Amino acid sequence: MTISNMWVVLEAADDGFTPTSLELLSHARTIANTVSGVTWGAGAAFAAQAGEYGATTLYTVDVPTNSLPGAAVAAAIAGATLPDLILIPTSYDGRDIAGRLSARLKRPVLTNATNLNAEGHTEHPIFGGTQLVDAHFTTSGIGIVVVRAKSFTATPSGGAPAATTALSVPDLGRRGESSITNRHVEERTGPKLEEAAVVVAGGRGIGEATGFAIVEEIASLLNGAAGASRAIVDAGWVPYSLQVGQTGKTVKPAVYIACGISGATQHMVGMKGSKTIIAINKDPDAPIFQIADLGIVGDVKTVLPALAAVLRARS
Numbered sequence: 001m002t003i004s005n006m007w008v009v010l011e012a013a014d015d016g017f018t019p020t021s022l023e024l025l026s027h028a029r030t031i032a033n034t035v036s037g038v039t040w041g042a043g044a045a046f047a048a049q050a051g052e053y054g055a056t057t058l059y060t061v062d063v064p065t066n067s068l069p070g071a072a073v074a075a076a077i078a079g080a081t082l083p084d085l086i087l088i089p090t091s092y093d094g095r096d097i098a099g100r101l102s103a104r105l106k107r108p109v110l111t112n113a114t115n116l117n118a119e120g121h122t123e124h125p126i127f128g129g130t131q132l133v134d135a136h137f138t139t140s141g142i143g144i145v146v147v148r149a150k151s152f153t154a155t156p157s158g159g160a161p162a163a164t165t166a167l168s169v170p171d172l173g174r175r176g177e178s179s180i181t182n183r184h185v186e187e188r189t190g191p192k193l194e195e196a197a198v199v200v201a202g203g204r205g206i207g208e209a210t211g212f213a214i215v216e217e218i219a220s221l222l223n224g225a226a227g228a229s230r231a232i233v234d235a236g237w238v239p240y241s242l243q244v245g246q247t248g249k250t251v252k253p254a255v256y257i258a259c260g261i262s263g264a265t266q267h268m269v270g271m272k273g274s275k276t277i278i279a280i281n282k283d284p285d286a287p288i289f290q291i292a293d294l295g296i297v298g299d300v301k302t303v304l305p306a307l308a309a310v311l312r313a314r315s
């Protein structure tokens with residue numbers, strides 16, 4: 001597959017595109033000659049950022065306020081002159097767009113990708129990240145690829161603002177009727193889990209729900225974010241938004257401190273890209289030690305208070 005013209009779906013956050021959107025845009029420009037973004041809503045105001053990360057054109061789709069974007073964005077893309085390949089972030093709206101686009105164009109989708117090369121081959125971790133699958137499209141037509149967060153690094157190229165062009169949206173009929181009735185923003189102090197330079201994560205080894213307070217305190221003392229294993233999310237000790245792993249968030253901080261986490265493959269797939277991994281576990285054979293740069297064999301009830309005391313004294 002030759003990829004000379006690539007599009008990237010760009011989702012807007014409060015003050016620019018989401019980190020995953022920018023990661024995809026940065027990677028796209030290393031592969032294709034022409035890279036364009038497709039956005040909607042607040043994203044139309046970020047043409048300068050789209051250009052800065054490599055897009056020459058920013059296609060905008062008119063999505064009514066409080067409507068879900070999937071139906072309109074997929075229909076608008078399907079009606080345009082298609083690129084060779086489109087990259088879509090793994091997110092709720094991204095997956096919605098990908099599925100609808102696939103149905104409209106009768107083209108397959110490659111999901112959960114963590115890499116794409118210039119020949120159109122994609123990489124997909126399976127079995128909890130223990131195996132990598134190499135995939136590619138075997139029929140001609142647009143390639144639709146949904147990519148996981150943190151697969152690439154977002155780096156500005158210093159390009160000029162992208163030229164903005166509106167894509168027309170056909171009559172969506174009943175497909176356009178879904179609307180957003182309520183929004184819930186999880187309360188948080190400090191950096192976002194996916195963007196924090198330091199992540200301190202707690203697992204079942206913290207013993208009980210109240211044991212998470214010290215994990216949060218250490219995260220805060222290090223200007224980082226608190227994370228969790230699925231075991232304590234399922235136990236109801238912390239919200240799902242903190243879950244790291246295959247069915248949670250992918251993080252790549254400079255430092256990841258795993259406290260009382262065994263290191264199941266489904267957890268490790270979401271954090272093993274961290275630069276330095278520190279594990280605290282009372283079991284010297286815990287699998288997390290196999291990927292840890294620094295391992296502390298000890299009880300979190302002893303180690304964490306001692307660590308917190310040192311950090312408190314320092315701050």
Ligand SMILES: Cc1cc2nc3c(=O)[nH]c(=O)nc-3n(C[C@H](O)[C@H](O)[C@H](O)COP(=O)(O)OP(=O)(O)OC[C@H]3O[C@@H](n4cnc5c(N)ncnc54)[C@H](O)[C@@H]3O)c2cc1C
Pocket residue numbers: 202203204205206207228229230231232243244245246247248249259260261262263264265266267270280281282283286298299300301
């Ligand atoms: C389809 C699927 C998807 C999944 N997705 C995810 C995911 O996204 N994220 C995720 O995390 N998991 C996921 N899981 C679950 C995963 O398989 C593990 O069950 C989970 O990660 C275990 O969490 P844990 O390490 O906190 O608990 P455990 O495996 O119970 O480990 C607790 C650890 O704490 C240590 N410990 C106990 N007491 C102390 C103490 N006082 N001091 C120090 N150490 C102590 C123990 O030695 C042990 O190693 C998934 C599973 C499946 C099947």
